[in-house]
Amino acid sequence: MSVSEDKVSGEEVGRLKAKDPDQGENGLVSYRLTEGDGLGVFELTTDSQTREAVIKLKKMVDYETKRTYMLRIEGSNPHVDPRFIAWGPYRDEATVKIMVEDADEPPVFVAPSYSFEVEENAPAGTQVGRVHAKDTDVANNPVRYMIPRYTDVEQFFSINSEDGMITTTRPLDREAQPWHNISVSATEIGGHHQDTKVRVNIRVKDVNDNAPEFATNNEILMCETIMPGKVIETVSAVDKDEMAHRQHFTFSLAPEIAHNHNFSLKDNRDSTASIHVLRKGFSRLTQDVYFLPIEISDNGQPSLSSTNTLTVRVCSCDSKDTILSCNVEPYVLPAGLSTGALIAILACIVILLAIVVLFVALRRQKKEPLIVFEEEDIRENIITYDDEGGGEEDTEAFDIATLQNPDGANGFLPRKDIKPELQYPMRPGLGSAGGNSVDVDDFIKSRIAEADSDPTAPPYDSIQIYGYEGRGSVAGSLSSLESVTTESDLDYDYLQSWGPRFKRLADLYGTKDYPMNDMDDVEDS
Incomplete structure (x- = not known):
C-alpha cells in the first residue's frame, strides 16, 4: 500500500x-x-x-x-x-x-525568519539582506520572490524576484520608524504555484542627524527682588537620535548675548547647565520678559548643535520670595493728574466722537434733498441718445426740424407779419389752385422725390410726418388774428364756387346784409 x-x-x-x-x-x-x-x-x-x-x-x-x-x-x-x-x-x-x-508542496525557506539592519538615511538601492527558499519536491522547480504590499504599504523596500535580495527604495528615518516588519512570499514556478511566506524584521541603525534641544520649554519665573549670583534654573537637553551612554551635551550662551549684564550660564559638564543672575533691581514696569538664546551641542559624529531660547519672566514676590503675580500691572498715573482731570479728558473724547457722528449724519441728510432736487430740476437741455428704433438709423441721422419747416431747408424762413402769398416765391411745377398757391399733395410729392434722391434720408419703411398746412390761401394763415379783430376787405365770393357744403359760409361772407334768421341759424349751428 x-x-x-x-x-x-x-x-x-x-x-x-x-x-x-x-x-x-x-x-x-x-x-x-x-x-x-x-x-x-x-x-x-x-x-x-x-x-x-x-x-x-x-x-x-x-x-x-x-x-x-x-x-x-x-x-x-x-x-x-x-x-x-x-x-x-x-x-x-x-x-x-x-x-x-511525492506530493506537490510549497517552497520552504531555509530559515524560519530573517533579521537585517540598514543605516538611517542610506540612499535608495542599498542592499538590506537576502532570503532563500527552495522547492523540496523531486521536480525542484525554481522559486519566485515578492513582498506582499499589505506588509509594506509605503513601499520602503523592493526584492529581486529571482535571488531574493531585499533593497531600499528611499532613505529611511529612524526617528519616524525604527523597525520595519515585512513578509516575503516564495512561489514555485510550475506545479500548482503554491507559495509560502516568511517574516523579515529590518532594524534602522541610528545616525546622528538631529540636533539637541531643551528637555522642557517651561518659562523661568524670577522675583523682582532676586539677589545677584543666585541660580534661577538648571536646564537639560534631549536628542531625538538614539541615546547612548557615551552621549554628552554642552551648553553656552549665544555670541550676541555672551557679554550681557543680566544673566550668565555655567556648564555643569553632566549634560546640564545652570543659569545665574548677575545683578539686582529687576522691575516689571521696565522689562517683564527676558530672552536667553542658548547653544546646545552633542558629541555625535558629526557633532550637531542648535540654538534654543529660554524665557525668563519677572514676577512680583513677597518677603519670602513666594511668587504673587507675574502679570504686567497697569501703569500708575502721576499723582498730579487727579481723577477729575481723567474724567474731563474722557468727556472731551466722547464729545469729539459725538461731533464727528453728527457731522457724518448731516452730510448724509444733505445728500438726499440734493438728489431729489436734481431729479425735479427739469431744464430744456438737449439730450442725445445713441439707441435706434422705429426703423430709423439714429436720432442724429437727420434733422426733424426740416420736416416741420420745409422752407427752412433751403435757407428761407417765413415771416409772420406779411401775407403768405407775398413772401413765398412761385415754384415751377407746383400750384394747382392758383399761380401763387402750393398744394399739399404737390408738397408731399416734392418731399418724397427729395427723400428718394437723398442718400442720407431715412429708410423706406420709416414714417415721415410733415407739420405743414399748405400755403397760398386767400384768407391767409389760420393763426392770423386780423380776420377776427378787424373788418376784412377780402372778397369771399369764391366761396360760392365751393359747392353746397360751403353755402352757409358763402351766404354769411358773400353779402353785407345778414338776415336775422340766417344769423340765428349760424348761432344754432
Missing part, C-alpha cells in the same frame, strides 16, 4: 483482515504491530464492525526524507480452547510495505 506525504496525522493509510477458519468471516481476531521501521510513524486499530486491521498515520511522512516503510502485523485468536493449545499456534503474521508518494 501507499501513503501521500501530504496526509496529516490520524488519516487512514490502509486495511487488512485475518480470517479464523473455525469461527468464519466474523470471528474475533486481534491485531498488533510486532516489528518494522514504521512503528513510530504508523499505528494499528481494529474496526469493530468489519473486524479489520486499520493502519493509520501517526505522524506525517516526508517523501524527500524516507520513501518506504516496512511493518509486520500479527493476527491471533484471543479465545483458544485449552484442549487444542498443543495444536497451535493460533496466530499468523503478515508483512506490509508502505510506499510514500
Whole structure:
C-alpha cells in the first residue's frame, strides 16, 4: 500500500483482515504491530464492525526524507480452547510495505525568519539582506520572490524576484520608524504555484542627524527682588537620535548675548547647565520678559548643535520670595493728574466722537434733498441718445426740424407779419389752385422725390410726418388774428364756387346784409 506525504496525522493509510477458519468471516481476531521501521510513524486499530486491521498515520511522512516503510502485523485468536493449545499456534503474521508518494508542496525557506539592519538615511538601492527558499519536491522547480504590499504599504523596500535580495527604495528615518516588519512570499514556478511566506524584521541603525534641544520649554519665573549670583534654573537637553551612554551635551550662551549684564550660564559638564543672575533691581514696569538664546551641542559624529531660547519672566514676590503675580500691572498715573482731570479728558473724547457722528449724519441728510432736487430740476437741455428704433438709423441721422419747416431747408424762413402769398416765391411745377398757391399733395410729392434722391434720408419703411398746412390761401394763415379783430376787405365770393357744403359760409361772407334768421341759424349751428 501507499501513503501521500501530504496526509496529516490520524488519516487512514490502509486495511487488512485475518480470517479464523473455525469461527468464519466474523470471528474475533486481534491485531498488533510486532516489528518494522514504521512503528513510530504508523499505528494499528481494529474496526469493530468489519473486524479489520486499520493502519493509520501517526505522524506525517516526508517523501524527500524516507520513501518506504516496512511493518509486520500479527493476527491471533484471543479465545483458544485449552484442549487444542498443543495444536497451535493460533496466530499468523503478515508483512506490509508502505510506499510514500511525492506530493506537490510549497517552497520552504531555509530559515524560519530573517533579521537585517540598514543605516538611517542610506540612499535608495542599498542592499538590506537576502532570503532563500527552495522547492523540496523531486521536480525542484525554481522559486519566485515578492513582498506582499499589505506588509509594506509605503513601499520602503523592493526584492529581486529571482535571488531574493531585499533593497531600499528611499532613505529611511529612524526617528519616524525604527523597525520595519515585512513578509516575503516564495512561489514555485510550475506545479500548482503554491507559495509560502516568511517574516523579515529590518532594524534602522541610528545616525546622528538631529540636533539637541531643551528637555522642557517651561518659562523661568524670577522675583523682582532676586539677589545677584543666585541660580534661577538648571536646564537639560534631549536628542531625538538614539541615546547612548557615551552621549554628552554642552551648553553656552549665544555670541550676541555672551557679554550681557543680566544673566550668565555655567556648564555643569553632566549634560546640564545652570543659569545665574548677575545683578539686582529687576522691575516689571521696565522689562517683564527676558530672552536667553542658548547653544546646545552633542558629541555625535558629526557633532550637531542648535540654538534654543529660554524665557525668563519677572514676577512680583513677597518677603519670602513666594511668587504673587507675574502679570504686567497697569501703569500708575502721576499723582498730579487727579481723577477729575481723567474724567474731563474722557468727556472731551466722547464729545469729539459725538461731533464727528453728527457731522457724518448731516452730510448724509444733505445728500438726499440734493438728489431729489436734481431729479425735479427739469431744464430744456438737449439730450442725445445713441439707441435706434422705429426703423430709423439714429436720432442724429437727420434733422426733424426740416420736416416741420420745409422752407427752412433751403435757407428761407417765413415771416409772420406779411401775407403768405407775398413772401413765398412761385415754384415751377407746383400750384394747382392758383399761380401763387402750393398744394399739399404737390408738397408731399416734392418731399418724397427729395427723400428718394437723398442718400442720407431715412429708410423706406420709416414714417415721415410733415407739420405743414399748405400755403397760398386767400384768407391767409389760420393763426392770423386780423380776420377776427378787424373788418376784412377780402372778397369771399369764391366761396360760392365751393359747392353746397360751403353755402352757409358763402351766404354769411358773400353779402353785407345778414338776415336775422340766417344769423340765428349760424348761432344754432
